[in-house]
Amino acid sequence: MTRPAPASKPRISASEIAGAIVRAIESGELHPGERLVEADLCLRFGTGRQAVREALQQLKAAGVVEIVPNRGAHILAISAEQAILTLEVTELLFGLAARSAARRIVAGADASSLERAVAELEACRDAGDAASYMHARRHLFGALAHIAANPELTRSLDQARVHVMRGQFGFAMMRGEHAGELAQVGKLVLSGHAAEAEVAARAYVERIRHRLETP
Amino acid sequence: MTRPAPASKPRISASEIAGAIVRAIESGELHPGERLVEADLCLRFGTGRQAVREALQQLKAAGVVEIVPNRGAHILAISAEQAILTLEVTELLFGLAARSAARRIVAGADASSLERAVAELEACRDAGDAASYMHARRHLFGALAHIAANPELTRSLDQARVHVMRGQFGFAMMRGEHAGELAQVGKLVLSGHAAEAEVAARAYVERIRHRLETP
DNA sequence: TGTCAACAGATTGTCGACAATCCCGGCGAC
DNA sequence: GTCGCCGGGATTGTCGACAATCTGTTGACA
Known part of the structure; x- marks a missing residue:
């Protein structure tokens, strides 16, 4: 193997970001109705905007957030x-x-x-x-x-x-x-x-x- | 209303691309094991690569395709x-x-x-x-x-x-x-x-x- | 004083380009 | 003849920048 270990590239993937957001919601750190601004998430996870956008798409498919065009994502409340x-x-x-x-x-x-x-x-x-x-x-x-x-x-x-x-x-x-x-x-x-x-x-x-x- | 109709922007969204791919699989136009190259899909749907990538992420979440890093997406076969x-x-x-x-x-x-x-x-x-x-x-x-x-x-x-x-x-x-x-x-x-x-x-x-x- | 229009700031949507990685062929050594 | 090595081509992953859109505020006017 030329590469010693995949640990040399600990970049966070979109799925991991989505999971972290879900756990943050579970723990009460993020609450329903709150907006998820892409730039903030980029700083928080130290990744590019593309990965954040993919994570938000996954959360949208899972019904966790709602994404309205040109206005971004916000956490859905559940009645x-x-x-x-x-x-x-x-x-x-x-x-x-x-x-x-x-x-x-x-x-x-x-x-x-x-x-x-x-x-x-x-x-x-x-x-x-x-x-x-x-x-x-x-x-x-x-x-x-x-x-x-x-x-x-x-x-x-x-x-x-x-x-x-x-x-x-x-x-x-x-x-x-x-x-x-x-x-x-x-x-x-x-x-x-x-x-x-x-x-x-x-x-x-x-x-x-x-x-x-x-x- | 300043804008006459949303029909002025008939851009294809990621969800629509994902739906079109699924229908293509259903109709037999695309078959399991086939690779889905981003550039081809861009030409096919006349959209940018970002939308195609989001569509592939959705299909991955739905279990329709598998995405392996640096090698792209291919349609999953189902036993x-x-x-x-x-x-x-x-x-x-x-x-x-x-x-x-x-x-x-x-x-x-x-x-x-x-x-x-x-x-x-x-x-x-x-x-x-x-x-x-x-x-x-x-x-x-x-x-x-x-x-x-x-x-x-x-x-x-x-x-x-x-x-x-x-x-x-x-x-x-x-x-x-x-x-x-x-x-x-x-x-x-x-x-x-x-x-x-x-x-x-x-x-x-x-x-x-x-x-x-x-x- | 209330209402409306325009402006400024912030945020998202999209595009293009570059680096990183992988498959596939040929080439040489054993 | 087979194995390992290594470029070439193709494809993906990521970044930065710009245009489009929306929100909140300010200011003018009835």
């Missing part, structure tokens, strides 16, 4: 009604992910990532702050999608997840009981009970949705 | 196994679209677009070629998504639809019997039978999936 609609989709996708992953584990797929995610969830079930719960939940979703090995499901779930995790309603999903529920879903998947895992996964999402419907 | 996995997701989404649309119609939503789509499907059920069937099916999907009024569902369904429609397996879905099945789904939605419409919608997708599983 409670829209969040409920999104969770209707998430319920189906998460259920399918749990069912497929359970079947794949029965078929001998590698379950180590899911085991780690479940352990992480149980660790923050009792004494966990919001950030660690979000981190653990992200791990669980990622592990399920990875094990399910369904590219289309992974993509849809990723976008739906991104869509709901936005600041406004994040607080409604950061309770310790939810960490326990999610860990239970992971355990059912690990034990290979596909149907029960799907039911538990859908019930988890449905409970969050009901909490939004009746505040 | 029968991947098509089956995609249809697992489509089955859920299409079922939800049918159920939600039926409920919204009961609640008084405008059904004219769906009525037109059903009429179009019935017209090409008997003596319809592949192109008109594809057109009618696109209309039905669009009408259901519009009536369901769930942005997240619309986005997911749109991407999943794009993903499956690619050339290789298009032929497997162009039979007259399918037009009749789809028309039946539309009629059930129009009559407001949410549960039955969902069952019919899922059965429609499942049948296609089974045909792929057992050739």
Whole structure:
């Protein structure tokens, strides 16, 4: 190899910028309605405007921002009604992910990532702050999608997840009981009970949705 | 208004380029594995390279093309196994679209677009070629998504639809019997039978999936 | 005082050019 | 005959600059 390592060029790609923006929204650093000015993002990530523009296009496709011609991008607010609609989709996708992953584990797929995610969830079930719960939940979703090995499901779930995790309603999903529920879903998947895992996964999402419907 | 009409600026946007490429793949004009060279697309659509690059980014996010650094984009092939996995997701989404649309119609939503789509499907059920069937099916999907009024569902369904429609397996879905099945789904939605419409919608997708599983 | 028009600043949309990288052919050495 | 090396051509990645557009403000006028 002529080149020693790709680390010699740590340039940030468009996808990484998009991910960083999403995490900033999740953490409350950026809030809905706020404008995303290209020049600011260039300074923030130390990259050119082209990469920033591509990142904004990706976020637009994911429904995170809206881009109006000649006026730039701003973070979309999500109403409670829209969040409920999104969770209707998430319920189906998460259920399918749990069912497929359970079947794949029965078929001998590698379950180590899911085991780690479940352990992480149980660790923050009792004494966990919001950030660690979000981190653990992200791990669980990622592990399920990875094990399910369904590219289309992974993509849809990723976008739906991104869509709901936005600041406004994040607080409604950061309770310790939810960490326990999610860990239970992971355990059912690990034990290979596909149907029960799907039911538990859908019930988890449905409970969050009901909490939004009746505040 | 100082500006008479937006028609004075008929510049093609990135989304339109992406849509045109997808339709070209559907129609067989472009086939999986083919490279998409930026300069060629610029000449084809008469636009700059930036718009083409944004379109390719959108197609990458939708899973239609793969972009490898410094080597450009090429159309992804989809194996029968991947098509089956995609249809697992489509089955859920299409079922939800049918159920939600039926409920919204009961609640008084405008059904004219769906009525037109059903009429179009019935017209090409008997003596319809592949192109008109594809057109009618696109209309039905669009009408259901519009009536369901769930942005997240619309986005997911749109991407999943794009993903499956690619050339290789298009032929497997162009039979007259399918037009009749789809028309039946539309009629059930129009009559407001949410549960039955969902069952019919899922059965429609499942049948296609089974045909792929057992050739 | 209220309203409208023009101006200034800021931001986005687009184009062209250059550097970096990769594929593909030939060429020489073993 | 096969392997490794290396230019040539083609293509992508990135940067800078300019034009087009929008927002907010200022000022004149009824």
